[in-house]
Amino acid sequence: MKTVKVGLGTCGISAGGEKVYKAFQEELKEHPNAFVLKETGCIGMCYSEVLIEIENGADSSVFYGEVTPERVGEIVEKTILSDDTIEDWLAVKKDNTKNFLENQTRIVLRNCGIIDPGSIDEYIEKGGYEGAKKALTTMTPDDVIQDVIKSGLKGRGGGGFPTGVKWNFTKGAKGDQKYIICNADEGDPGAFMDRSVLEGDPNAVLEGMIIAGYAIGADASYIYCRAEYPKAIARLRQAIAQAKKKNFLGDNIFGTDFSFNIKIKEGAGAFVCGEETALIASIEGKRGMPKFRPPFPAISGLWGKPTNINNVETFANVPWIILKGGDAYAAYGTDDSKGTKVFAMAGKVKRTGLVEVPMGCSINEIIFDVCDGIVDDKKFKAVQMGGPSGGCIPADQCDVKIDYKEINKTGAIMGSGGMVVMDETTCMVDVAKFFLSFTQDESCGKCTFCRIGTKRMLEILERITIGEGTMEDLDNLEELSGQIKNASLCGLGQTAPNPVLTTMKYFKDEYIAHIQDKKCPAHVCSAILEYTINDACTGCTICAKACPTDAILGDKKELHIIEQDKCIKCGKCFTVCRFDAVVKD
Amino acid sequence: MSQQQSDNFKPFNVDLWKYDGQEGALIPLLQSAQDTYGYISEKAIDYIAHITGIPAADIYGVVTFYAQFRTKPLGKYVVKVCNGTACHVNGAKPIGDTITDELSISYDETSDDGNFTLLSVACIGCCSLAPVILINDETYGRLTSPKLRKILRQYKRKVKEEK
Ligand SMILES: Cc1cc2nc3c(=O)[nH]c(=O)nc-3n(C[C@H](O)[C@H](O)[C@H](O)COP(=O)(O)O)c2cc1C
Ligand code: FES
Numbered sequence: 001m002k003t004v005k006v007g008l009g010t011c012g013i014s015a016g017g018e019k020v021y022k023a024f025q026e027e028l029k030e031h032p033n034a035f036v037l038k039e040t041g042c043i044g045m046c047y048s049e050v051l052i053e054i055e056n057g058a059d060s061s062v063f064y065g066e067v068t069p070e071r072v073g074e075i076v077e078k079t080i081l082s083d084d085t086i087e088d089w090l091a092v093k094k095d096n097t098k099n100f101l102e103n104q105t106r107i108v109l110r111n112c113g114i115i116d117p118g119s120i121d122e123y124i125e126k127g128g129y130e131g132a133k134k135a136l137t138t139m140t141p142d143d144v145i146q147d148v149i150k151s152g153l154k155g156r157g158g159g160g161f162p163t164g165v166k167w168n169f170t171k172g173a174k175g176d177q178k179y180i181i182c183n184a185d186e187g188d189p190g191a192f193m194d195r196s197v198l199e200g201d202p203n204a205v206l207e208g209m210i211i212a213g214y215a216i217g218a219d220a221s222y223i224y225c226r227a228e229y230p231k232a233i234a235r236l237r238q239a240i241a242q243a244k245k246k247n248f249l250g251d252n253i254f255g256t257d258f259s260f261n262i263k264i265k266e267g268a269g270a271f272v273c274g275e276e277t278a279l280i281a282s283i284e285g286k287r288g289m290p291k292f293r294p295p296f297p298a299i300s301g302l303w304g305k306p307t308n309i310n311n312v313e314t315f316a317n318v319p320w321i322i323l324k325g326g327d328a329y330a331a332y333g334t335d336d337s338k339g340t341k342v343f344a345m346a347g348k349v350k351r352t353g354l355v356e357v358p359m360g361c362s363i364n365e366i367i368f369d370v371c372d373g374i375v376d377d378k379k380f381k382a383v384q385m386g387g388p389s390g391g392c393i394p395a396d397q398c399d400v401k402i403d404y405k406e407i408n409k410t411g412a413i414m415g416s417g418g419m420v421v422m423d424e425t426t427c428m429v430d431v432a433k434f435f436l437s438f439t440q441d442e443s444c445g446k447c448t449f450c451r452i453g454t455k456r457m458l459e460i461l462e463r464i465t466i467g468e469g470t471m472e473d474l475d476n477l478e479e480l481s482g483q484i485k486n487a488s489l490c491g492l493g494q495t496a497p498n499p500v501l502t503t504m505k506y507f508k509d510e511y512i513a514h515i516q517d518k519k520c521p522a523h524v525c526s527a528i529l530e531y532t533i534n535d536a537c538t539g540c541t542i543c544a545k546a547c548p549t550d551a552i553l554g555d556k557k558e559l560h561i562i563e564q565d566k567c568i569k570c571g572k573c574f575t576v577c578r579f580d581a582v583v584k585d
Numbered sequence: 586m587s588q589q590q591s592d593n594f595k596p597f598n599v600d601l602w603k604y605d606g607q608e609g610a611l612i613p614l615l616q617s618a619q620d621t622y623g624y625i626s627e628k629a630i631d632y633i634a635h636i637t638g639i640p641a642a643d644i645y646g647v648v649t650f651y652a653q654f655r656t657k658p659l660g661k662y663v664v665k666v667c668n669g670t671a672c673h674v675n676g677a678k679p680i681g682d683t684i685t686d687e688l689s690i691s692y693d694e695t696s697d698d699g700n701f702t703l704l705s706v707a708c709i710g711c712c713s714l715a716p717v718i719l720i721n722d723e724t725y726g727r728l729t730s731p732k733l734r735k736i737l738r739q740y741k742r743k744v745k746e747e748k
Contacts, residue, residue: 010710011713015724046711049713189669265612266616268616285610286611287647347675348675352712384670434670575686575730578730
């Protein structure tokens with residue numbers, strides 16, 4: 001019998017996945033037992049949501065993309081009741097050599113979009129909890145740590161600290177009570193890897209935490225998940241309840257004397273709470289302000305006890321490593337960086353979504369081979385990696401390998417895996433301003449340079465984007481950047497200037513165009529553009545009425561014109577026009 | 586609690602906020618207060634201060650630190666504009682401008698009739714549909730100004746009809 005799987009991650013739901021699921025339910029009433037209906041997480045092809053998979057036996061399946069409830073009837077008729085494939089609706093067209101999934105290596109995402117995340121049995125069927133069983137029943141805590149060290153796994157939350165080494169510190173720390181914390185705060189405003197893993201394969205994260213708890217000798221743990229991820233939190237609750245029933249959580253797991261419990265804490269919307277010491281303060285119920293390190297959480301963390309914090313993706317790697325061995329993991333990647341990395345692809349790339357590639361693959365390969373290049377085949381300009389802490393890498397350097405050291409050399413960072421692709425229509429000064437206004441807003445205010453310095457930088461950038469910058473501003477930006485980096489306590493301030501520094505390094509000409517020519521080469525910064533009206537104008541007079549300076553002339557039903565010397569470039573006419581007749585240049 | 590005091594706190598569902606004396610309970614308490622009442626009122630702060638023994642000023646400090654907590658009630662329809670990186674690059678700013686123009690409210694404001702509130706959020710996780718907005722729980726993606734105006738006008742009509 002055929003199985004229909006509907007992708008119901010957040011991306012699938014936003015695109016209307018639940019309506020598609022309901023339509024299949026209706027079809028089931030009409031054709032009882034014609035197929036089995038299941039839900040699954042995000043397989044990563046967010047660009048073609050709503051995505052469904054029709055599985056016919058173990059090794060034959062078709063994917064349909066951009067499914068709407070209206071299409072469901074035909075799909076049932078043709079593909080399920082008879083065996084016809086509807087070529088036009090395939091998510092991966094047969095003649096497309098750049099196959100999205102085949103060009104990836106999936107360890108973290110091994111089950112995402114494949115199993116039903118609401119069923120622990122499906123996870124177990126795929127070898128789930130075998131890693132935990134192996135660790136608890138056949139290995140000592142030191143064996144586990146040695147294997148993780150051997151795998152070369154580094155923290156995927158952004159810092160890139162070797163995971164096994166961190167576990168060893170916490171194991172060695174003195175304390176009667178120790179904690180494990182899973183960092184699921186995912187604050188980078190353009191990243192959604194952790195969310196997809198939590199929604200698509202929550203048990204993998206729980207299993208990783210159990211193994212970590214065993215290795216360091218912790219019996220209690222927290223998952224700190226941002227409240228903006230209600231679906232992920234619901235999935236985690238469900239998975240924890242099921243794991244308790246199976247005795248993968250609770251007392252005497254696998255009949256050993258090891259006990260382990262997991263609690264969920266919901267974040268409350270503060271980017272800085274992704275920083276480990278702020279996160280701990282937040283779990284303790286306080287304002288999420290970072291603390292000075294040392295002491296590191298490994299020595300004195302949650303309620304002063306030794307605490308090991310890792311990121312969602314870090315934990316999701318662990319069961320695979322224990323089951324297959326550290327060597328198998330280290331076989332992927334480069335000398336410095338082992339294994340795979342998940343990236344959230346967004347921006348001007350054709351295939352937005354999640355990809356997992358081995359370390360050592362180049363950025364160009366990800367963008368052009370896996371993700372099929374730039375939307376509308378426009379000119380590729382740069383990628384931004386690492387979110388507000390990261391930086392921009394220009395197109396001509398995108399043959400750089402995915403490797404912690406190599407990426408650092410460009411001035412950007414690996415970060416947690418957000419990759420925003422930008423084309424010729426993206427203004428780099430505007431991007432720098434965007435990230436800086438984010439960090440400025442999210443600065444907790446503890447350090448003066450972070451609080452006030454970022455504000456001053458933002459003011460300068462704002463000045464530049466409205467054409468009132470001076471060349472001296474560029475020097476000031478650089479000087480302030482250095483001071484903020486040096487005088488901030490936590491990573492937020494220390495990295496906040498990075499987007500500005502990297503765009504100034506690689507795209508100085510764009511800054512200069514804004515300052516000297518009062519022009520925005522990408523036509524983004526509205527205050528220095530020229531507005532004109534083209535012949536799509538119907539003479540509806542809406543723009544003339546909206547114009548605060550009466551700069552728009554024209555009779556009813558006649559083409560309107562903008563008097564340039566009166567125009568204050570507020571962009572109102574552009575916003576109100578319903579015929580796309582106002583052009584910015 | 587004296588009789589008078591407990592009357593003061595009547596509108597609150599006391600059972601909802603089981604305070605087990607555990608450390609770290611403050612944020613979950615505030616979250617359930619907001620879930621129930623839509624925002625954190627001064628009364629709620631006083632009540633939580635009362636049951637936990639944490640000074641009201643400290644609680645206020647926590648409330649204002651986190652973006653999730655609101656100290657004012659929301660409109661009937663909450664319009665959230667995603668200003669995450671992908672949406673920004675794909676034109677979230679004109680989307681916000683259009684809403685301000687159509688509904689006459691700026692970010693963090695509620696319309697005088699209490700029908701609409703405009704908020705800015707960072708990445709709601711459907712970057713592939715950027716630019717994206719949420720109206721209550723409904724997502725609208727791949728927006729353009731004209732498309733958005735149509736949607737907003739539908740809501741305005743709805744509001745009128747509901748009256
Ligand atoms: C401002 C700031 C925000 C951070 N946000 C996150 C986050 O959202 N998720 C995360 O896993 N780590 C985040 N980190 C890194 C954590 O402090 C910590 O290094 C990480 O959780 C450790 O786990 P790992 O070793 O598995 O990467 C952030 C750090 C800083 C300075
Ligand atoms: S940036 Fe808007 S949904 Fe991700």
